[in-house]
Amino acid sequence: MSIAQNIEEIHKKIDISKVKLVAVTKNHGVSAMLEALAAGVTAVGENRVQEMLAKHPAIQAAGRSAEWHLIGHLQTNKVRQAVPLADLIHSVDSERLAREIDSTAGKLGKRQDVLLQVNIADEDSKFGVEAGQALPLARLISQLEHVRLCGLMTIAPFSETPEAIRPVFKETYQLYSELKLLKLANTEFNWLSMGMTNDYQVAIEEGANLVRIGTAIFGSRQY
Template identity: 55%
Template sequence: MSEDMTIPMRIQEVRAAIADARERRTHIPNDVPVELIAVTKNHPVAAMQEAIDAGITNIGENRVQEALDKAETLAREVKWHLIGHLQTNKVKHAVRQFDLIHSVDSLRLAREIDKAAEKFGKVQNILVQVNLAREESKFGIDREELDEMLARIDELHCVRLQGFMCIAPNYEDVEECRPLFRAMYELYQQVKECAPRTADIRYLSMGMSNDYAIAVEEGANLVRVGTAIFGARQYNALGV
């Protein structure tokens, strides 16, 4: 990615790479659409506005407070995605701000979201974060605990399960992500076919700037891309 490229040019490049990856799909239909989430952690509001004006409709933030601060001055209509770890003491603020919470990694958190959503008179859309690679450094529920968690989420009234998120290990060879992404797609399909009572399974969120093309090839329909759009994060330069 050239430093001379503008944000709109980078977005166009990412979208072209996504389209190419869809064409390379071998085990799923290549006409399944893929939504691009622009990850704006530590990037200023002006850069976000430029991306939205270039066609971005989905904004991903890692931190609740940063999203709240930016939303006050963004002056654009977008769909907000929480992709970072959510602490229970931030749940009510997250439910107020975000359209889709990707990072639900425990039943306790799902229940707290349910309580907050009920108070707001809202049904909160969520994804369950699965730690399929069993990385101790990452959040997410283990596969062995997932079925029980899904059954309990199905009993809640103010959350709607819409799918899953996973984060691949930071492999030196990005191709090593492929088996994990394929296994995650298989899991997504299994749950989708079971059709839990209260769920609306439609999203598989996987793939970031370094591995999103492989994720798309293996079935992702939400990709979370920051650096490939905005460049390196601009710490202490939020512009909020």
């Protein structure tokens, strides 16, 4: 099926008035991104700052606009490149990174929207803070002048049976709800980013309102 048809099929499975679809464009070219934007996608997600830097001007030159989400791990030495372009950074997982984003955004006169990445399954292979560290880091971020905490992001363990990882999504939603109830100053705790091609429907059932889908839109990545 075409990219437009793939997006149409996804839209049949999610309520786009309640759930934002982020089209993950890692290793996919500008032409594929333009097809997705023409088919109604409004947000694109990049894993690498380098790809965002390369694609952003090309999309603009084509007369298209999009929300740019940085969903991959962000190194502190890439913050100065990322902040000018990113509408939402999903992967804040340390005080050092949060402070670097704050400093860079301040120099640009910008308030950078971010999500706190949590590693609910405590996988060594994944970034993110443990659940018990989420509140202290959220409190710290809420005190930064040029960063706005907007919610949580998690990456669940891969499973051929998405039902098996439902508890991860459930626990993340519980943590999200607890933090939201605190109504920390200078936050807009509205986004719970969880769920990808293999498991987004289960994630939505457990409270996700931001899903990151690549393969189901674009097919397998071209390396």
